[in-house]
Amino acid sequence: MLLTNKYADKIHGIITCYDRMIIQGYIPNWSHAEAMTAYMKLNGIRIFDYPTSFSQPLTEQVRQNAEKIAHENGMEIEFIRKLHAFRKDDRIQNIIAETGKTEGLIHIFSAMECCNTYRPWHDKTTGKTFLKFDQSKCLHYYFYFIDRELGLCYLRVPTWPPFRLQFYMNGHNLLAYKLDKKQLSYRMQDNAFLEISDIETAQKLSDRINPQGLHKVLDVFARRYSPVPESLGLGYTWTVQQIECATDIMFRKPEYLAPIYDEIIHTAIYTVKPDNIATFLGQRITYNCTKEIGTNYNQRILGTRIKHHMGDVSIKMYDKFGCVLRIESTCNDISTFRVEREVQHRDGTSDIRKAPLKKSIYSLYQLFTILKSANYRYLEFISSFDDHSSGRKKLDEVSHxxxxxxxxxxxxxxxxxxxxxxxxxxxxxxxxxxxxxxxxxxxxxxxxxxxxxxxxxxxxxxxxxxxxxxxxxxxxxxxxxxxxxxxxxxxxxxx
Incomplete structure (x- = not known):
């Protein structure tokens, strides 16, 4: 019996949706050194002109666009000197509280960060001149804004080619917009729902993922804040960099969750083994497996958290605001999962076989099914634990x-x-x-x-x-x- 059935009288319901989503945008013709070399040769640009006459005008174009946007919105670009000691999210929340903005551009940050770029190289052995991959530091702009559908987002724009973008959004904000559109009432705090009037309808709305619509929205943001590709007749391709899928059990009162959560988390510390972790995450432990598998237990100011990880995939459980039991799957490389899909071969043929999941945003629907199943496997596992909370309560009573x-x-x-x-x-x-x-x-x-x-x-x-x-x-x-x-x-x- 699942926890949701066992404590049905103590909970509002259970909802699963995407939480933190980080999407990366790249220009296919500039995505790697060989492609960039071919682009420059095709357009008659000398390889050794890359850092000067090619890159500098593009950098200046990005900088001028950022200053123009800041001027139009009556704000100044805030430069972050110590990036690791500065919390951008806290600063944004303070600005929202001060200005009361509910839509539009909130603030612009700038900071020096590492970025991937290229440098010209001449191979004396082969006599060929080409671009090589390189890493350096350049100025990045963070555009924080509130979108009507997606809620609070940011777009990170570098000032050096190949202009890889990073976009952040939260799936709970998107679901809240859908609930408002359907005129369904709910209570929400930060990135968690505390209560939803119609759980079944809300889950159906969460299951409906529209990658095509998201693609169009991302292209609009890219044209607005990173104008270089459009000026050259190029466009962005969007891939999933990091994603979280949360299953929330919404308890009616904090005192209902507290004894259950303490019992579950202390049992899970000693019960969950590597085989169980692999089962939760839909992975296999083979004889040549090199992925690190383990469990971490952290006690933080906000509460406790247990995390089980295997390579680039992890699943964690913690209490959110004392009344939401959250089970959350996180993936830093979605190609870790293997699915049945059409595979194109070099000879032009194709067939259906098991292959790594594509990193494209068009895999979001299939990925949601995978991560949701992982969360429910973990929920089934912890539901099998014996509940000693009532015994602890009786022991506390007779001891006083x-x-x-x-x-x-x-x-x-x-x-x-x-x-x-x-x-x-x-x-x-x-x-x-x-x-x-x-x-x-x-x-x-x-x-x-x-x-x-x-x-x-x-x-x-x-x-x-x-x-x-x-x-x-x-x-x-x-x-x-x-x-x-x-x-x-x-x-x-x-x-």
């Missing part, structure tokens, strides 16, 4: 002192030798049928106060006449001892 009729009765200390010996004694099988009789009763319990402690903490129940008898001071010890034996017998049979 209780007050009744202006009198305090201490709780049981399971680490105290006397309390432990009493509990061990009355739980022995020899006393289960007829109870504790004779001298064992006096030696084990000793006094009525301890017996009363058992009743207060819910271990046994007493007849009213027994309580009246113990309050009678004239009763002889013999009769008290006799009735004590009968009471212990009664309590043992009740237990």
């Amino acid at each position: 002192s209780r007050r009744e009729k202006e009198r305090t009765y201490r709780g049981f200390n399971f680490f105290d030798s006397r309390d432990l010996s009493v509990l061990e004694a009355i739980s022995k099988g020899e006393y289960m049928t007829f109870g504790i009789q004779g001298n064992p009763a006096s030696s084990i319990l000793g006094s009525f106060r301890l017996l009363r402690n058992f009743e207060i903490n819910g271990f046994c129940h007493f007849p009213r006449m027994l309580m009246a008898f113990f309050n009678t001071s004239s009763a002889s010890w013999a009769s008290r001892n006799s009735r004590l034996r009968r009471a212990i017998s009664f309590c043992s049979s009740e237990a």
Whole structure:
């Protein structure tokens, strides 16, 4: 039985959708050194003119376009001197809070970052001149904006060829737009839904992924913020660089999730093995497997998180805002997954066979099915854990002192030798049928106060006449001892 069925009365529902999505745009004719060399030769440009007369005008075009956009929107480009010590997301949230913007350009950052580029090279052995791959630092612009459909996004634009773009969006914002369009009510905090009025319809909307529409939107952003390719008659191809798929179980109250989550995460630390991780992620462990497989447990300010990873794919679980149990798959290279698809061969033929998933954004629908299945396999696994949360709650209750009729009765200390010996004694099988009789009763319990402690903490129940008898001071010890034996017998049979 899944957690969602077991605790159906404590949850609003379960929803799966894409979370963090990082998409890379590249110009096919400039994507690698050989292609760039062929492009320059085809257009009659000298190879050694690449860093000067070819690249510099293009760099200046990108810079002028960024300054023009900043001027039109009445803002200044903020240069980040220490990139690792600066949190762009926090700065953007502060700007949104100050300006109250809900759509359009929010801010522009600039920073010096590493980028892939090329440098001219002449091979004296072959006598050929060509471009070689190189890495260097150049100025990058970050355009943060709020799109009506996609929500808060950014586009990173480098100022050096080959102008590889990086686009960020969050799938939860896209789903929120679809829910608004269908006039479905929901509660949302940051990148998580806390409640949705119609879960079934919301899941159908999340399953409908439109790569063609996304492609058109990305092309519009590229033309607006990176004008160089269009001015040269070139275009961008979009691929998936990193992606996250989240399955959220929305609990009604934080106190419903807390005991369940603690039990699950502490059990998962010791239970999940490499074979299980491979099964979750749809991978195989072969004799020549070189992928690192492991589990990490992190305790952060916001809470705890457990992460299982295998190569470029991982799955993690954590509590979001205390009331959402999130299972999230992350993939840094979607070609890790193998699917049945049409494969084109060099001789012009094609056939259907298992092959790595294409990195194109047109694989998003197939990828969603894969990652969603991984999340549900993990959900099925943790649903098989025994739930000891109710036992922990009862243990907590009997360990605390209780007050009744202006009198305090201490709780049981399971680490105290006397309390432990009493509990061990009355739980022995020899006393289960007829109870504790004779001298064992006096030696084990000793006094009525301890017996009363058992009743207060819910271990046994007493007849009213027994309580009246113990309050009678004239009763002889013999009769008290006799009735004590009968009471212990009664309590043992009740237990």
